[in-house]
Amino acid sequence: MTEYNFPDVFIFGAATSSYQIEGAWDKDGKGESIWDRFSHQEGNVLNGDTGDQACDHYNRFKEDIALMKELNLDSYRFSISWPRIFPEGHGKVNQAGLDFYKELVDELLKAGIEPAITLYHWDLPQAIQEEGGWENRKTTDYFVEYAELLFYELGDKVKSWITHNEPWVASFLGNYFGEHAPGKNDLSAAIQVAHNIMLSHGKVVKKYREMDLDGEIGITLDLHEINPVSQSKSDIEAAELEEEFSNRWFLDPIFKAKYPDKLMNKFKDNFNLEFIDEGDMEIINQEIDFLGINYYTRHVIEADKSNNIFDYKHVKMIGNPHTEMGWEVYPDGLYNLLINLKEEYTDKPIYITENGRASDDKVDEYGRVNDKDRIDYYASHLKAVERAIKSGVPVAGYYAWSLMDNFEWAWGYTRRFGLIYVDFETKKRILKDSAKWYRQLIK
Template sequence: MARIDFPKDFVWGTATASYQIEGAYQEDGRGLSIWDTFSHTPGKVFNNDNGDIACDSYHRYEEDVALLKKLGVTAYRFSIAWPRIFPQGTGEVNEKGLEYYRKVVDALLEAGIEPCVTLYHWDLPQALQDKGGWDNRDTIDAFVKYAEVVFKAFDGKIKQWITFNETWCVSFLSNYIGLHAPGNTDLQLAINVAHHCMVAHGEAVKKFRALGIRGEIGTTHNLSWCEPYSKSAEDVAAAHRNRAFNNEWFMEPTFKGTYPQFMVDWFASKGAKVPVLPGDMETIAQKIDFIGVNYYSGGFGRYKKGDGLFDCEEVQIGFDKTYMDWNVYAEGLYKVLSWVHEEYGDTPIYITENGACYEDVLAEGNRVHDTLRTDYYKKHFIQCHRLVESGVPLKGYFAWSLLDNFEWAEGYRKRFGIVYTNYETLERYPKDSYYFIQDVIKNGGFEA
């Protein structure tokens, strides 16, 4: 068996998001978010589930920090809920909201775990959505003010900041495909939202630099890998469009201050254009200290007129599937991060999310034998090692997710955690995948 060893300074962590785990949705002055509204709208979420209680991490954070410490991670990525800090999106700061996150950060630091904080993981204050949400450029200013308050409150304690999580989901999944809050189905709106979020990212980076905040700042994009089914020009072009929908559309502005022209032209053919104002692109392309990449899946595509937005049909070639019906395509991680390095240079990369959803059963002794998830992690860790050995500046890996939690529109039926959550009692039980990752961290690698 081949030994897979990671660098001594490789960062191992797990990740969560505020609305998915915290609960306490009306406590200590928290305002409503678009996800409160969406999940309380009948038919939007499976089984009409919502995040009112979720994993109750608002009250059980110490238990969760203890699980992290036992796991052996050196970092924990979590998000701050904007409506806890500014219940109306702007106006008066809710000090009780800041106090909660101070307690979480202090508990992590005491456990020897570095907090990696995401400022925006989808829970926009509903009061701002009522004024147009991310389609309204005033929301950019509100975000920067929120970011400034949080930067100042945690300067020196939080050393790694992420402005946005998965701008593709915030924009296209939520405003074109309509599966996530606020649930719109308008291509032009989605393009507007994507652009305004990226401008907000750039403005937050500028504010971070101007304030002299200690630490690093970056953003996270969810990337995928669509391989052309054949070498035909039509298949290659269709797969490229499909891939660029997640990849180039967000990475190119972030690093180069431009949108890919072939995609601009394609969207124009659908009647949509990018609402760029003078100075926007320079703002978006502020120098960042690292790039976060969330990767889950990929596949093969070929040209088919009228198939989806990009005339690209997915072709199944025998991949194993997760319970989300996503292809298990570990080599896609190697390909997409190799592409990031080749295309955008030596900026440090963190895998800020990677993981798998399977049907988990609590067995005797409160154990969960999630063999498929463990195998998923093993396959992807091998690709991470290949990347490191290939000279790609991959600095760390955050498993998604620490806990089974509110899986957005899928409610509580889809479990991604390495810790099982009993939603009736809220008890937590580490799964076999948790112990596998624990061993990898402890031993600096594993036998492949």
């Protein structure tokens, strides 16, 4: 095994999200989420798959925590299903849903595993969507109501909180590209959604501070290294615009209390941005305790004037290996990204809250899953993290994505990211070779 030199207090964990693993989509008083609605509509998800059962973690969480313990995990990052807590999005609390997460947290602590909770991983209550969803500014206050309840009920036991997972995906992939719930193709709506998600983040951080809890709160962004395909002026400018769209649209408000200039001017010329109120940027700019980043690949950009408002396209690089998602394996991008974050944005601790790859995993005749490509992926990216730490970046932890194979959104069950193999028919769990490698690394 490759030798690593991480700080003694470095946290090794694995991550999941509620809709992808829990199942029990309508059990014990849970309300409908936008992903329940979206996945049940024909043509939205490959093979008509839904998260109705997923990995059945709702009923098997004790078995799953025993596996986490076997993997030597320091921490487990999971998300809470908002409609499991508030079936209507706000108002009446569903006690059975709350009890599930309380039991989950207690079981984790009993196993010596620190819980890290993500408040929003894309499963908005459908009832709120019908009131306008994240386009409706009122949703930011519903989010505070939901977060405050969880802080009150779990804040004494849970020391690590993440407001949102990948707001870029929730806003743009869901409302502009239409590939995720709620499946809209409206850039104007997506910009408003992005703003309100960021506003809700700021309001919840503020609420957490007011409650004077003993813990930390931050946010998780999906970030990429962005490279122009050539050094031509047009390709460089195109890459700069993609940098603002993919990375800075969320980094800048959090750390600089403003939106990036080029893209902001472009959006102003094309859309009505009156939903941005005076004082909003100060709310979004609340001081956070850490930044979570999800890194999978880099983006290589080429100018393309035929392409709508953005004038560029993504280029697939030949030469490096690619994952089952078609994403280039590029660990140097993680190192470069971490260096840039420290130089330009923050000295706060950074957690790699997701990193991993989809592979075509099969169980062999001996009941083993040999996923050497995933081991290579983790090994090279952890080397990039180690290099970044040596260069002075305060990376405090690393969460493998994902703990187990699960419902991979619009790809259904066709893409496997897990350390643990899940047979989706029988729900049997098998530790892959990567899980055994990770266990040994942590040890």
